[in-house]
Amino acid sequence: MTHDYLNSRIRTAAPAAVGALLAWLASQAGIALDTDSSTALTAGVVAPAMAGYYTLIRVTEAR
Known part of the structure; x- marks a missing residue:
């Protein structure tokens, strides 16, 4: 449970941090x-980019 929770927090926080860094x-x-x-x-750009980043992380995590 804790491992899944930690992964979900990272998947949520990482795109926001990347977006803030780019800004x-x-x-x-x-x-x-x-x-x-x-x-x-x-x-037009930031929201799809974050969605793509999230998808990439989920696919990578599944492997």
């Missing part, structure tokens, strides 16, 4: 978006 790197590189562009980017 921080973008801000350090001077990339700034207006509100509409930021919303479109979040909906």
